[in-house]
Amino acid sequence: MGSNQAAVSFLTNIARAAFGLGLGASILNASLYTVDGGERAVLFDRFRGVIDQTVGEGTHFLVPWLQKPFVFDIRTRPHTFSSISGTKDLQMVNLTLRVLSRPDVGRLPDIFKTLGLEYDEKVLPSIGNEVLKAVVAQFNADQLLTERPHVSALVRESLIRRAKDFNIELDDVAITHLSYGAEFSRAVEQKQVAQQEAERSRFVVMKADQERRAAIVRAEGESESAKLISEATAAAGMGLIELRKIEAAKDNVGTMSKNGSLIYLPNNNNMLLGLNPGR
Missing domain, CATH: 1.20.5 (Single alpha-helices involved in coiled-coils or other helix-helix interfaces)
Structure with missing residues (x-):
């Protein structure tokens, strides 16, 4: 009997020790949390509320049940949204805006208090549409194309200024798409x-x-040429005409001399007889 009681007592002690170790491991595990690279944490305390201090990367301790960590991704993230806005000349235009945003790390407790973890999804679409409508209303429809760099600059400046009111930093703002209604097209x-x-x-x-x-x-060239010929003829008298006749006659004689069937008779009538060599 004594040996059995000792064995039972030994097993009970082992069970208690194992339970104690398990409980301790559970408490220790619940007392630790890890913040990865590119993240920051905000700690909520049941008695003090949100602690006004941002927790950096690494493994940290907390009081189980009393405290709870909320982890933020502080890396730059892209967001895209569209807006249908009216121009100054009452034309409807569809714009798509792309922004690269990240939270202001030093103001994460305030962001958590006012907006929560999904702060960017709650803020950026609304202020983006607000800024787009305000800027587009300052231009005519055709100016949005001819002055697009200026329009983009105005949108960027206005949106960066509005995002800072919510402790959000914008690294880039760009209009990626712009199209008009069917009638304007x-x-x-x-x-x-x-x-x-x-x-x-x-x-x-x-x-x-x-x-x-x-x-x-x-016409002026032909007229001038005719005038020069007329003046030359008047100056030379009939000699120029006779010279042209002689030149023409020489050309005719040269042509006819190549024809063996013609004989030239030098009489007063300047007769040319056609002879047939075969006869």
Whole structure:
């Protein structure tokens, strides 16, 4: 009997020790939490509320049940959202905005108190639409294309300023897409077609004007040539005409001399007889 009681007592002590170790391990595990790289933690205390101190990377202690950590991702994250806004000339335009955001690490306790862990999803779409509508309303529809860099700069400056009110830092803001309604798109297309037709008509007019100028120049050249010939003829008298007749006669004689069937008779009638060598 004594040996059995000793064995039971020994097993009981082992069980108690194992339970104690397990309980201690559970308490120790519940007392530790880890903050990974690119993260920060905010500690909530049941008695003091949110502690105004941001916890950095590494493994940290807390009081189980009394304290609870909330981990924030502080790395830059992209967000994209769209907005349909009205221009100054009452045209509807669809814009897509992309922003790169991150929280202000020193203000994480305030962000947690006011917005929670999903602070960016709650804030950025609303202030993004607000800024887009305010900026787009300052421009006509065609100015959004011709002055796009200026529009983007205004959107960036306004959105960065508004995000700081919520302790959010913006590393980049860009308009990635811009499109108009169907009616305005058709009007732009018709305007482009009209401009092309106007350019074509202008080219036709310019071509006709150049051809007219060329015809005038040619006519003036022919007139000047005729005038020079007339003046030369008047100055030389009939001698120039006779010279031209002699030159023409020489050309005719040279041509006819190549024909063996013609004989030239030097009489007053300047007769040319056609002889057939075969007879």
